[in-house]
Each structure stands twice: as structure tokens, then as C-alpha cells.
Amino acid sequence: MPLSEEHKKRRARNWAIAAVLLALVVLFYLASIAKMAGAGDAW
Amino acid sequence: MSDAMFASARSSDAPEAFDDTQPRVVDYLALLKPRVMSLVVFTGVVGLVAAPGSINPVLAVLAILCIAVGAGASGALNMWYDADIDARMKRTRGRPIPAGRLTDGDALALGIGLSVGSVVVLGLFINVLSAALLAFTIAFYVVVYTMWLKRRTAQNIVIGGAAGALPPVIGWAVVTGSVTWQPLLLFAIIFMWTPPHFWALSLFAKNDDEKVGVPMLPVVAGLRETRKQILIYSLLLVPLAVSPSVLGMAGLLYGAVSVILGAVFLGLAWRVWRGDDLVQPRRLFLFSILYLFALYAALLVEKVVGLS
Helix, strand or coil: CCCCHHHHHHHHHHHHHHHHHHHHHHHHHHHHHHHHHHHHHHC | CHHHHCCCCCCCCCCCCCCCCCCCHHHHHHHCCHHHHHHHHHHHHHHHHHCCCCCCHHHHHHHHHHHHHHHHHHHHHHHHHCHHHHCCCCCCCCCCCCCCCCCHHHHHHHHHHHHHHHHHHHHHHCCHHHHHHHHHHHHHHHHHHHHHHCCCCCCHHHHHHHHHHCHHHHHHHHHHCCCCHHHHHHHHHHHHHHHHHHHHHHHHCHHHHHHHCCCCHHHHHCHHHHHHHHHHHHHHHHHHHHHHHHCCCCCHHHHHHHHHHHHHHHHHHHHHHHCCCCHHHHHHHHHHHHHHHHHHHHHHHHHHHCCC
């Protein structure tokens, strides 16, 4: 059954949220690595 | 509270009717005032790049993201509080809340969530000073400007302008963990730039401000006084904008840009003062955006290329 316009909008919103969350996970991971590397330098 | 007067078109207990008032991703993005956010991000980046020292690029990106999100959160909270007057102004009635695509509760939740998130992340990954400055900026914009000053005094954008001027200071604090005279000079330039920029806008948006009772200077003191104040603040702004070169903070490129564009700025402000039409204020308003962008871009280029 073809998706209604509203379902398409909702699906687009869900994909956008998923993309933002994934990007944040990657960014926080990289930032944690950078932070820990910085802490290692300090020692 | 102001937004209590505003009846949202999308009630929380309404059936899940699918229509044009259903929120889309762009509506949530619009709550964050992306155009304002872009200027905040740009000046924050310049503060960060101009600061002495270095920072891991990933942490720099995260810090800029936090500044951007904090600015966006301020915009969402501003739209939450001002939904009642936004609905009555031509310039703002298409915003997501007055248009009925989002509720004021949506904006409040998004604003608080992003505010807390951006400040906490900045504090955890960067340093406490930059997080404190970001928290102060958000609180100042929302509480001092939006809730307190905006509807009470013609000095609203003069004092409230401090919030918009803080991003380069935050950027500087991200790298150095301190605040010295250099970022305060960057702050002062934006602070002095804000009144002529917004008063030029308010000269040709006077009818909207008057209708909703926002006491902008043209409404309270009249057009002649506003034109005079624009010239006074421009006379203060231009030498201040040149001073980073004089004080050794910036180089020749910045000096040339600040002197040449400063002369144009003063010329336009002079015409605003002398005239009584709305063409000159519109020109000044548009030029003021280019002016601030060019000043900060010159600083950025000098630092990146190594000219200062």
C-alpha cells in the first residue's frame, strides 16, 4: 500500500532524528578519544 | 505569562489528524533561528581561531556545535515566550508556533533540552568557564532580554545586545580557559554594532512594533531621535572596530577593512540622520550585516594565513 503524504513526512522526521543521534554518537566518541589522548599527553 | 494568551492551533489532546499543521523537521529547525545562529557560529569560530594556543579539531567542532545549539536553544525559548506578539506581526506570523505547526510547549521543551545539553557537554568536554559563559548568554538572552527588557524599555536591544556579543568570548575561552582584553574587544564591537543595526531595522518595521506594543526606540522616542541615536552609536562603533589594529591584536588587512568599511558605515549613518525616508535605513541595515561579517572575516583570514 503506498504511503500517505503524512506517513512520508513522519518517516522523514524519524530518519532525520536517527541521523542526528548517530552523528552525535560518533562525535562524542571521537571527542572522548581526543580528550583521553590529551590527558595522556599531560602525563 | 505572554504565551498563555496565545491559543495554539495544535492542541495536545486533539486527535492525530494529519494535515498541513503537522510539524516537519524544518519547523523544529526554524525554532532555532538558523540565520541568527549562523552569525553566532561565525563570530564564535573567529573567537576560537583568534585565541592564542591550540585545540584538538574534534573538540573545536564539538565546542562550536555547543555554541550553535545554545544559540538555537535561546531562539526556541524566545519564540516560546514571544508567541503572542509573533502571531500579530507580519514579519513573524509565519513562525512555527503562530502558524500552528508547533505548540509553545514544543518550543519550551526543545529550548530547555538543548540549553541544558549544550552547556553540560561544553562543561564536560571543554572547560567550565566556556560552559558558564554559554549558560550566562542563554539566560541573559531569554530572561533579561526576552522576558524583562524587550517589552519594557527602548534600551532593550542595547542591553540585550550583550547576549549576541558573547559568542567570540566563549570561543576564546574554549581555547584558553580564560577571558582577556582581546575577546572583550571583540565583544565590545558587536555590542556597539547592535543598536544601529536593529534601530535601522526598526525604522522600517515601526508599524509592527507599535502594533504589538514593543517599545522600540522609533515607537517611544520618534523617528528623528532614532536617526540621531543611530549616528551616535555609529560614531562610537567605527573607531572601536579599528582599535584591534591599533592595539596590535590585528594586522594590516583588518585595519584596511575596518577603516574603509567603517567610512562607508559612517556615510550611511550620516544619510540616515540627515534624511527622512526609509531607503537609507534599509541600506544601513543591510550594510551593517556585511560590515560585521567582513570585520570578523578579516580577523579570521589574518589568523589562518598568519598575517597577524
